[in-house]
Amino acid sequence: MNEATLATTTAAGDGAAGSPCAPGMARGRRAELDAALAQPVHCSLDADLGVIAVRGADAVSFLQGQLTNDSAGLDSMQVQPTGYCTAKGRLLATFEQWRTAEPEGEVLLQLPRELLPGLLKRLSMFVLRAKVRLGDASQAWRTEALFGPGSAALVAQAFGTVPAVGATATTGALRVTRMPPGTRCAERFVLRAPREVAVPASLGEARAVASDVWWWSQIDAAVPIVVAATQESFVPQMINFEVLGGVNFKKGCYPGQEVVARSQYLGKLRRRMSLAHAAAEPALGAGSDLLVDGSAEPAGKVVATALAPGGGLDVLFECPVDRLDAGALRLADGSALALRPLPYQLVDVTA
Numbered sequence: 001m002n003e004a005t006l007a008t009t010t011a012a013g014d015g016a017a018g019s020p021c022a023p024g025m026a027r028g029r030r031a032e033l034d035a036a037l038a039q040p041v042h043c044s045l046d047a048d049l050g051v052i053a054v055r056g057a058d059a060v061s062f063l064q065g066q067l068t069n070d071s072a073g074l075d076s077m078q079v080q081p082t083g084y085c086t087a088k089g090r091l092l093a094t095f096e097q098w099r100t101a102e103p104e105g106e107v108l109l110q111l112p113r114e115l116l117p118g119l120l121k122r123l124s125m126f127v128l129r130a131k132v133r134l135g136d137a138s139q140a141w142r143t144e145a146l147f148g149p150g151s152a153a154l155v156a157q158a159f160g161t162v163p164a165v166g167a168t169a170t171t172g173a174l175r176v177t178r179m180p181p182g183t184r185c186a187e188r189f190v191l192r193a194p195r196e197v198a199v200p201a202s203l204g205e206a207r208a209v210a211s212d213v214w215w216w217s218q219i220d221a222a223v224p225i226v227v228a229a230t231q232e233s234f235v236p237q238m239i240n241f242e243v244l245g246g247v248n249f250k251k252g253c254y255p256g257q258e259v260v261a262r263s264q265y266l267g268k269l270r271r272r273m274s275l276a277h278a279a280a281e282p283a284l285g286a287g288s289d290l291l292v293d294g295s296a297e298p299a300g301k302v303v304a305t306a307l308a309p310g311g312g313l314d315v316l317f318e319c320p321v322d323r324l325d326a327g328a329l330r331l332a333d334g335s336a337l338a339l340r341p342l343p344y345q346l347v348d349v350t351a
């Protein structure tokens with residue numbers, strides 16, 4: 001993927017800029033969606049995702065008191081999912097965080113661009129006397145997704161190794177992280193590098209697609225993301241975030257920590273995220289209501305939607321677990337949902 005290829009890919013994905021899994025995705029992506037099931041494909045995520053840089057001697061200790069995961073245990077070879085909650089334990093954002101090898105301890109937080117200004121302002125309010133500087137570093141970083149059959153072979157060719165799921169490999173300042181596999185798309189990687197770092201030319205063998213296709217693969221892998229329409233809608237466990245490694249229950253306090261811990265330890269978790277498919281293609285996105293036949297009251301909320309290979313819509317949604325068997329599930333417009341198995345088990349991470 002040379003500079004020209006990157007520019008073309010970014011332009012192709014501009015329709016969803018700033019809002020991953022937006023309902024207004026172009027309907028002409030069928031060939032690209034189908035390609036992701038048959039060959040390696042790639043896209044730029046720069047139009048969708050931004051980066052907050054947290055710098056200073058107290059950067060790590062500051063984030064340790066704000067985020068759901070263990071920032072203190074993060075090293076420069078990891079990319080870690082984490083969340084930021086209100087005092088009521090509701091997620092304001094989900095991030096991917098990583099550290100550079102700089103002595104001062106710079107930490108990078110990646111999140112949807114539409115959320116970045118508000119989150120940057122909110123985090124800055126709590127710096128107080130800490131030796132911390134926060135800023136928008138979106139223009140300094142490049143993020144690419146590489147996925148589909150054959151992607152692992154391209155990573156091996158470029159990096160000399162293929163990281164395990166959740167692990168990161170590096171070559172110079174370029175890093176590649178293997179993402180959780182989906183039910184239909186198992187080989188999924190995210191590459192990150194400073195803007196001036198060239199991406200290996202060997203990866204240009206992958207077909208360029210729009211970023212919409214990547215967000216479908218995230219739904220296929222049941223990996224949630226909080227967007228503007230779903231801010232303050234979910235406690236982490238409601239979207240399986242702790243199962244995916246986004247919550248550390250042994251670290252110290254952070255906003256909402258008591259609520260998150262109480263949800264985990266006091267009784268069975270009553271609300272969970274599930275994966276489903278709609279044969280129809282309604283223009284409904286994150287934050288839409290989920291209904292159960294026979295009830296006019298919303299049973300849950302849509303986490304994300306994306307056009308699916310072969311037609312229809314794939315949907316991540318959350319609702320009480322006892323409503324999954326209570327009747328036919330449908331979206332707010334009446335479209336029926338067929339449940340699909342999650343690509344991972346819902347386990348008690350504190351057991």
